[in-house]
Amino acid sequence: MSDTVRLYDLAGEDDDLRFSPNCWRTRLALAHKGVPVETVAWRFTEKDSIARSGQGKVPVLVVGDLWLYESWDIAEYLEDHFPQAPSLFGGAVGRATARFVNQWASEVLHPAVARCIIGDIPALLHPKDRDYFRTTREAAFGRSLESIAAEREPALAALRQTLAPLRGVLARQHFVAGAEPAYADHAVFGAFQWARVLGTKLAAADDAVSAWVERMLDAYGGLARNATCVAPMV
Amino acid sequence: MSDTVRLYDLAGEDDDLRFSPNCWRTRLALAHKGVPVETVAWRFTEKDSIARSGQGKVPVLVVGDLWLYESWDIAEYLEDHFPQAPSLFGGAVGRATARFVNQWASEVLHPAVARCIIGDIPALLHPKDRDYFRTTREAAFGRSLESIAAEREPALAALRQTLAPLRGVLARQHFVAGAEPAYADHAVFGAFQWARVLGTKLAAADDAVSAWVERMLDAYGGLARNATCVAPMV
Numbered sequence: 001m002s003d004t005v006r007l008y009d010l011a012g013e014d015d016d017l018r019f020s021p022n023c024w025r026t027r028l029a030l031a032h033k034g035v036p037v038e039t040v041a042w043r044f045t046e047k048d049s050i051a052r053s054g055q056g057k058v059p060v061l062v063v064g065d066l067w068l069y070e071s072w073d074i075a076e077y078l079e080d081h082f083p084q085a086p087s088l089f090g091g092a093v094g095r096a097t098a099r100f101v102n103q104w105a106s107e108v109l110h111p112a113v114a115r116c117i118i119g120d121i122p123a124l125l126h127p128k129d130r131d132y133f134r135t136t137r138e139a140a141f142g143r144s145l146e147s148i149a150a151e152r153e154p155a156l157a158a159l160r161q162t163l164a165p166l167r168g169v170l171a172r173q174h175f176v177a178g179a180e181p182a183y184a185d186h187a188v189f190g191a192f193q194w195a196r197v198l199g200t201k202l203a204a205a206d207d208a209v210s211a212w213v214e215r216m217l218d219a220y221g222g223l224a225r226n227a228t229c230v231a232p233m234v
Numbered sequence: 235m236s237d238t239v240r241l242y243d244l245a246g247e248d249d250d251l252r253f254s255p256n257c258w259r260t261r262l263a264l265a266h267k268g269v270p271v272e273t274v275a276w277r278f279t280e281k282d283s284i285a286r287s288g289q290g291k292v293p294v295l296v297v298g299d300l301w302l303y304e305s306w307d308i309a310e311y312l313e314d315h316f317p318q319a320p321s322l323f324g325g326a327v328g329r330a331t332a333r334f335v336n337q338w339a340s341e342v343l344h345p346a347v348a349r350c351i352i353g354d355i356p357a358l359l360h361p362k363d364r365d366y367f368r369t370t371r372e373a374a375f376g377r378s379l380e381s382i383a384a385e386r387e388p389a390l391a392a393l394r395q396t397l398a399p400l401r402g403v404l405a406r407q408h409f410v411a412g413a414e415p416a417y418a419d420h421a422v423f424g425a426f427q428w429a430r431v432l433g434t435k436l437a438a439a440d441d442a443v444s445a446w447v448e449r450m451l452d453a454y455g456g457l458a459r460n461a462t463c464v465a466p467m468v
Binding site: 091096164176 | 412416
């Protein structure tokens with residue numbers, strides 16, 4: 001495969017502010033497979049530039065003539081097409097089981113994190129994205145962004161309860177996937193990087209989850225740690 | 235290994251009513267490994283009979299001189315000591331990832347199921363267990379069993395929301411572990427068998443989760459389907 005792989009990656013007004021949890025899953029999966037990637041700063045309203053994928057959301061990964069989308073489907077593609085590189089799943093059972101972790105992150109963790117950080121997002125978006133973001137998110141939550149933002153503290157407390165199963169696992173092993181990170185970690189860590197890039201640490205300092213976040217920040221040559229954030233992170 | 239394996243298995247007043255979700259995990263894992271087991275009907279207050287395990291809860295699995303406890307640790311033991319039998323985890327990454335599923339079932343699913351069925355339990359217990367059960371569970375929930383039971387309908391609605399990540403997975407694959415059941419399925423299914431033995435179907439008939447429950451009831455020669463229940467189940 002000699003084609004350059006290209007990733008359409010959600011950005012804020014600042015081209016370098018890359019905060020999509022789903023795009024981070026793909027960035028980490030590409031790094032895990034050792035696949036070089038050229039990222040393209042993309043905004044919510046730039047539907048035309050990814051129209052060839054047949055839908056309107058990122059990540060979109062372009063490999064030759066293939067336009068791939070949906071972070072889970074991209075991970076499966078990478079696993080199947082780069083079989084010599086380190087495995088994302090550790091076999092068929094690991095793949096199936098990682099899908100549960102992925103679903104939990106998408107359906108439980110992402111909404112819980114969104115309630116903690118959504119108020120910070122509009123000001124960081126490209127101006128052309130702001131109406132789109134407000135309209136779609138207020139429809140999804142059924143309330144104004146301001147009313148969600150006003151409940152940030154209880155949302156953070158609720159999120160930390162939501163982390164219970166992750167905490168229970170990480171108290172016993174270094175990564176969700178075991179001794180080394182793999183896609184089960186990428187699937188979950190995307191949400192933590194989302195919040196971090198936007199200036200929020202989700203887990204308390206003494207939480208086993210925070211120690212894992214640090215390990216994930218160091219993984220893959222510090223890929224996630226070196227990302228541009230809105231505020232300097234310790 | 236020629237020793238007979240013995241499982242202390244929680245029972246109601248009826249010796250044959252075996253309803254512990256954690257014991258069901260072990261029953262299914264033993265069946266998966268093809269390990270014959272002799273189960274012993276055990277009640278909550280029979281701490282003396284399992285004292286050699288060094289703690290007071292079941293499942294307790296006795297293999298020769300070994301007294302094993304904690305369903306997850308028992309599964310790891312079975313995987314490591316019966317390596318020729320079908321794998322419970324499909325390798326190291328699958329094992330680590332299944333631990334997340336197991337934690338989610340223990341920390342999120344079990345309490346949500348308990349809120350749906352706890353009111354049915356005291357009448358089915360051996361009389362000597364009733365005070366123990368009420369005292370420990372009312373302390374854990376911080377309220378009376380009657381007040382929990384009065385909210386059965388909203389608890390069932392909440393449980394069905396809790397099932398979202400499981401539903402998302404089972405809409406796409408036959409088992410949590412993929413094409414065939416493995417420990418990630420046992421870890422979750424224990425809760426469904428707990429409710430079923432006590433007379434409650436947790437998932438709606440048209441839920442992808444219900445189709446999986448039926449597959450799990452048929453697995454291992456119908457081990458779970460053939461269990462004694464308090465009411466005939468369709």
